[in-house]
Amino acid sequence: xxxxxxxxxxxxxxxxxxxxxxxxxxxxxxxxxxxxxxxxxxxxxxxxxxxxxxxxxxxxxxxxxxxxxxxxxxxxxxxxxxxxxxxxxxxxxxxxxxxxxxxxxxxxxxxxxxxxxxxxxxxxxxxxxxxxxxxxxxxxxxxxxxxxxxxxxxxxxxxxxxxxxxxxxxxxxxxxxxxxxxxxxxxxxxxxxxxxxxxxxxxxxxxxxxxxxxxxxxxxxxxxxxxxxxxxxxxxxxxxxxxxxxxxxxxxxxxxxxxxxxxxxxxxxxxxxxxxxxxxxxxxxxxxxxxxxxxxxxxxxxxxxxxxxxxxxxxxxxxxxxxxxxxxxxxxx
Amino acid sequence: xxxxxxxxxxxxxxxxxxxxxxxxxxxxxxxxxxxxxxxxxxxxxxxxxxxxxxxxxxxxxxxxxxxxxxxxxxxxxxxxxxxxxxxxxxxxxxxxxxxxxxxxxxxxxxxxxxxxxxxxxxxxxxxxxxxxxxxxxxxxxxxxxxxxxxxxxxxxxxxxxxxxxxxxxxxxxxxxxxxxxxxxxxxxxxxxxxxxxxxxxxxxxxxxxxxxxxxxxxxxxxxxxxxxxxxxxxxxxxxxxxxxxxxxxxxxxxxxxxxxxxxxxxxxxxxxxxxxxxxxxxxxxxxxxxxxxxxxxxxxxxxxxxxxxxxxxxxxxxxxxxxxxxxxxxxxx
Numbered sequence: 001x002x003x004x005x006x007x008x009x010x011x012x013x014x015x016x017x018x019x020x021x022x023x024x025x026x027x028x029x030x031x032x033x034x035x036x037x038x039x040x041x042x043x044x045x046x047x048x049x050x051x052x053x054x055x056x057x058x059x060x061x062x063x064x065x066x067x068x069x070x071x072x073x074x075x076x077x078x079x080x081x082x083x084x085x086x087x088x089x090x091x092x093x094x095x096x097x098x099x100x101x102x103x104x105x106x107x108x109x110x111x112x113x114x115x116x117x118x119x120x121x122x123x124x125x126x127x128x129x130x131x132x133x134x135x136x137x138x139x140x141x142x143x144x145x146x147x148x149x150x151x152x153x154x155x156x157x158x159x160x161x162x163x164x165x166x167x168x169x170x171x172x173x174x175x176x177x178x179x180x181x182x183x184x185x186x187x188x189x190x191x192x193x194x195x196x197x198x199x200x201x202x203x204x205x206x207x208x209x210x211x212x213x214x215x216x217x218x219x220x221x222x223x224x225x226x227x228x229x230x231x232x233x234x235x236x237x238x239x240x241x242x243x244x245x246x247x248x249x250x251x252x253x254x255x256x257x258x259x260x261x262x263x264x265x266x267x268x269x270x271x272x273x274x275x276x277x278x279x280x281x282x283x284x285x286x287x288x289x290x291x292x293x294x295x296x297x298x299x300x301x302x303x304x305x306x307x308x309x310x311x312x313x314x315x316x317x318x319x320x321x322x323x324x325x326x327x328x329x330x331x332x333x
Numbered sequence: 334x335x336x337x338x339x340x341x342x343x344x345x346x347x348x349x350x351x352x353x354x355x356x357x358x359x360x361x362x363x364x365x366x367x368x369x370x371x372x373x374x375x376x377x378x379x380x381x382x383x384x385x386x387x388x389x390x391x392x393x394x395x396x397x398x399x400x401x402x403x404x405x406x407x408x409x410x411x412x413x414x415x416x417x418x419x420x421x422x423x424x425x426x427x428x429x430x431x432x433x434x435x436x437x438x439x440x441x442x443x444x445x446x447x448x449x450x451x452x453x454x455x456x457x458x459x460x461x462x463x464x465x466x467x468x469x470x471x472x473x474x475x476x477x478x479x480x481x482x483x484x485x486x487x488x489x490x491x492x493x494x495x496x497x498x499x500x501x502x503x504x505x506x507x508x509x510x511x512x513x514x515x516x517x518x519x520x521x522x523x524x525x526x527x528x529x530x531x532x533x534x535x536x537x538x539x540x541x542x543x544x545x546x547x548x549x550x551x552x553x554x555x556x557x558x559x560x561x562x563x564x565x566x567x568x569x570x571x572x573x574x575x576x577x578x579x580x581x582x583x584x585x586x587x588x589x590x591x592x593x594x595x596x597x598x599x600x601x602x603x604x605x606x607x608x609x610x611x612x613x614x615x616x617x618x619x620x621x622x623x624x625x626x627x628x629x630x631x632x633x634x635x636x637x638x639x640x641x642x643x644x645x646x647x648x649x650x651x652x653x654x655x656x657x658x659x660x661x662x663x664x665x666x
Contacts, residue, residue, distance in 0.1 A: 128557045130588060130590065131556040131557060131588055131590070131591070132590060187525065188524075188525055188526040189524055189525070189526065190524070190525055191521075191522055191523070191524060191525070192520065192521055192522070192523055192524070192525040192528045192560060192561045192564065193521040193522065193557075193558065193561060195525045195560050196556060196557050196558070196559070196560060197557060220563075220606075221609060223464040223529060223567045223568075223609055223610045224461050224464060224526075224529050224530060224567075225526065225529070226529070226563050226564065226567055226606075226609070227525060227528050227529060227560040227561060227562075227563040227564025227565075227567070228525045228526060228560060228564075229560075230553075230559050230560040230563045231525065231559065231560025231561075232560075234556045234557075234559055234560070235556075255463060255464060257463065257464070257465060258464070258609075269605065269606075272602065273553075273559075273602075276554060276556055276559070276591075277556045
């Protein structure tokens with residue numbers, strides 16, 4: 001799916017807006033305006049516009065960038081969404097609840113010829129291809145666990161590659177990433193048979209010096225989601241993998257009974273599995289989310305990890321990702 | 334889903350009926366009758382009945398046991414399916430095309446209060462559990478490749494366990510297996526996020542000496558389907574795995590460019606991955622489909638494999654599976 005930009009970021013009366021802040025951080029040029037309800041405590045620092053004003057200013061899509069409790073779409077939002085559609089905008093949502101389940105939105109979109117993007121619910125069909133090696137280069141962020149910074153790391157690497165003049169595209173595999181860049185596939189919502197095919201379609205054949213930077217999902221060490229991770233790994237056929245971890249955790253985030261895997265064990269299993277579809281696959285660096293540690297502790301942890309594993313180690317927020325990108329052998333402008 | 338038995342096996346005018354022959358072989362007591370069109374070249378050796386006669390004889394479900402070319406439901410079959418519904422039977426199908434997409438069938442089923450089972454298209458919702466070890470014993474057949482005898486081997490092991498007086502249940506994960514035993518989940522058609530949860534639901538907590546014999550899917554060495562395989566492996570948390578392979582193949586069945594993996598490599602990766610959810614998991618035997626070899630060649634191959642890997646090796650058709658079941662440490666009646 002491709003979502004037209006720029007966006008009106010719809011914050012309404014929601015208490016949090018992780019997605020909106022992510023879009024604002026990674027794609028500032030895609031963010032034209034914000035629309036808040038009176039009393040909102042959120043602020044993206046964007047011009048305030050109503051749907052009518054935004055449409056008149058050339059905004060293409062109202063993005064629901066805030067998550068109400070429970071993931072349901074509040075009835076009180078529907079009127080403004082209908083107004084946005086009538087003004088000529090598409091609507092994009094990363095909520096579990098589907099826009100297409102709201103009859104008023106479906107009717108308005110049909111009448112106005114606009115689109116409703118439920119990015120958590122892929123509608124494409126994917127064809128199983130031959131799984132040959134494709135030209136172009138691919139990097140995949142992989143995790144010791146879920147929610148350890150795989151999207152953030154991938155976006156930071158895309159930014160660093162582009163800053164060096166290298167052609168690079170972040171490939172989104174989850175709802176936040178899709179809304180940030182305006183395209184992608186929620187792979188965990190794809191029928192299991194087609195996950196690898198969807199991943200292959202997401203990073204198609206490209207020029208030899210082009211990098212697709214694919215957002216990883218889940219973890220091979222996560223008992224519920226490892227299958228999604230493996231399908232994404234095989235379909236992406238990465239040349240390079242960056243292993244992401246949260247060193248403050250001792251157990252998996254979702255399951256107390258499961259320990260955090262050792263990073264060396266992660267490197268071994270990811271490499272072993274990735275080589276099925278790309279014999280050259282290797283882990284090129286480690287990305288730690290060290291936000292629970294103080295500055296000194298974090299620096300020591302990063303140095304120790306680098307030393308123990310013999311790979312560049314970064315915290316993308318604290319150190320940037322240049323040390324990892326140095327290892328990709330890219331020649332910039 | 335649970336499908337009421339016994340069945341009227343609907344062969345119609347189809348050229349092949351792999352599913353019907355599988356049901357006949359593994360669940361003869363579930364097969365009450367067959368219904369063929371004039372000129373049919375198939376014969377299951379069952380009494381011939383029309384839908385009306387079958388319903389009068391107490392048959393619960395008409396099973397579409399034959400696959401027409403392309404997997405579509407031929408229009409010329411619809412009248413007889415409607416007649417079966419009106420006579421009081423449910424319909425079960427393993428075709429890609431959905432019964433629920435045929436308005437005449439939906440209307441007839443609604444009017445008669447009967448059910449349409451599209452076993453390739455799961456309708457259940459699965460909840461991610463805690464992935465704790467569950468009581469009871471589980472065996473999973475795993476593959477070096479797709480289509481190497483995982484369902485056949487699992488059914489043969491269930492039969493052998495039951496013959497020894499051990500409580501055992503085959504757990505179906507694909508459409509043919511589901512139609513054979515009347516329940517199960519087509520795991521490759523489940524949303525990828527829920528594959529492990531579906532597998533866990535399929536082999537729930539049971540008595541300590543009960544064996545669930547779970548039908549494997551795909552292969553960890555198959556670039557398109559390994560994710561399905563891994564989710565099924567983690568959710569099933571097998572105590573025992575039986576590795577199935579076709580020794581006549583040099584490449585994967587689906588992909589010429591991918592070699593058949595070495596069996597020792599398969600044992601290592603399956604064991605490594607399975608231990609995430611069951612630290613006691615081990616491969617207990619090898620099941621070869623040696624049908625392309627002569628009797629003497631096959632015997633030599635089986636002996637050589639046994640010798641090289643230090644595990645019992647069988648061809649379930651030629652030798653039975655007793656040598657593997659001997660290794661499960663079961664105490665029969």
